[in-house]
Amino acid sequence: MIRISLDVMGGDFGPEVVLPGAARALERHPDIRFVLFGDQAICQPILERFPKLKAASTFHATDIAIAMDEKPSQALRRGRGKSSMWQSLDAINKGEADVVVSAGNTGALMAMAVFCLRTMAGVQRPAIAAIWPTLKGESIVLDVGATIGADARQLMDFALMGGAMARALFELDRPTLGLLNVGVEEIKGQEQVREAGQLLREAGLDGIDYVGFVEGDDIGKGTVDVVVTEGFSGNIALKAAEGTARQIATYLRAAMSRTLMAKIGYLFAKSAFDRLREKMDPRKVNGGVFLGLNGIVIKSHGGADAEGFAAAIDVGHDMVRNGLKNKIEADLAKYRAAQAPEGATVAGNVGGEIGKQE
Template sequence: MVRISLDVMGGDFGPEVVIPGAAKALERHPDVTFLLYGQRAKIEPLLASYPKLKEKSVFHDCEVAVTMDEKPSQALRRGRYVSSMWRSIEAVKTGNADVVVSAGNTGALMAMAKFCLRTMATIERPAIAAIWPTSTGESIVLDVGATIGADAQQLLDFALMGGAMARALFEIEKPSVGLLNVGVEEIKGQEEVKEAGRLIREAGLDTIEYYGFVEGDDLGKGTVDVVVTEGFTGNIALKTAEGTAKQIAEYLRAAMSRTLLARIGYLFAKAAFDRLREKLDPSKVNGGVFLGLNGIVIKSHGGATAEGFAAAIEVGYDMARNGLTQKIENDLKRYHARHSSSAGPEAA
């Protein structure tokens, strides 16, 4: 059984999306049990409509819910120990849950997760990893918003953590990893990015295949399994991609309804357009993973549909089933043990 803790009050729609989303995930993964945290008056009437989910869930009443516009510091002061967000994270810390999923305020979720779970021993700052649709399948991009202005060592840590996630999610023995840069030439880019490339190359990592620098268009091509960047650039890339997908969908909708002939043509090509719409639908790859913490935390889009939230739950399910936290810990220990042993004589 995989035990999943849910912040039922999180997101733009709260229980109205989380409960049916959990029910959808349970249909696909009957080996899941849920811990539900939220306000009884809002959750119990909805839960009654999903008897199978109710049977596989344990409900915990929490009167305090973190709002989407609260500052992280404010959310910590008001919601620490008592909010649905905090208590759902705490279930992972106490070992009662294998993973927590929330669609709530990203800043508050990261702050509470760091405060409650703490970062791994050798990780200075965590990262948010996104699953990215590509022309060849899917890849992982990190960081997409947690660490602004990462240094070279942090980028190397991101490469190790992203590689571990790729092994857990895609079951790739040695995933390829690239550093996002303004060009593929070694002389281009910021000094921290060039230094990170040197560190990764010289580290001789046996858990990843270092590809080198990749550019923005490589994100959609799927050139590598894992793309590493710092949070400012990664977040802009993520929002740009989401906006572009919506823009293309609007263009297609307008073009297909402009004339009678276009509408008739759409009917003949409907199956193809449905496949395109599904490919561009962000809910199908919903679920950012917080990496570098002592536990698995999944962030769903705040405006996700029930199907989108179910997708985020399924990401958490895969991460828990495939031992994400243990893989990251093992990779970090292996790297730091090798680095310490090689640096030891020089330091002496």
């Protein structure tokens, strides 16, 4: 049984999407048990429409919902201990849930997750990992927005966490990994990226095959299983890719409806276009994973529909089933032990820190 905590009030549409999405995920994964946090007056009528979901859930009434435009500091002051977002996270601390899924305000969710769950020992900053569709299947890109700017050690942490996630999600023994850079030559790029590359080469990690620097076009090609970068460039890459996908889809719709011959041609090629639409459907790869915390947190797109939110729950289910947290802790501990002087004790950061997301 995998216990999933849901911030039912999060996202652009709240319970109208979260609860139907949970019902879809339950159909795919009957081993899920949900812990729901939300406004009872709004949620209960919707929950009544899904008797199987209701039977597989425990509902907790909350009074506060975090708005999508609230600043993280404001959300912490107003919602700490009382909001559906905070209580869904705290369910991990209380031993009631194995993973949290929320479509709420990203900055507020990250701030609350750091304060509520704390970072893993030795991890300075958490990262958000995105599952990225590629020509070869899927890859993992991190960080896509949690940490703006990162030094070599933090990039090294991201590499270890991304490698562990690739093994958990893709079930690979030794995933390939590259550092995102402006060129593949070792002399190019910012100093912290070059230094992180040197750390990765010298570490000789058992569970990761470091291939060197990769460029922006390598992400879509699927050149490596894991692409590591800091949050500023990672977020720009993510938004650019999403915008390009929507742009191409708009061009195709316009081209297929321009003339009678184009419409006839579309009918003959409909199966091919359906496959293309399936590949480009952002709902299928919804669910960013917060890495480096003492608990697994999945961030759904705020505007996701029920199918998209169900996909985010699927990611959370797979992360728990394949032991993501344990894999990350083991990889971090192994690397820290290898780097520590003989006889020294590796001390960790139990408090963590968050970037300025105001």
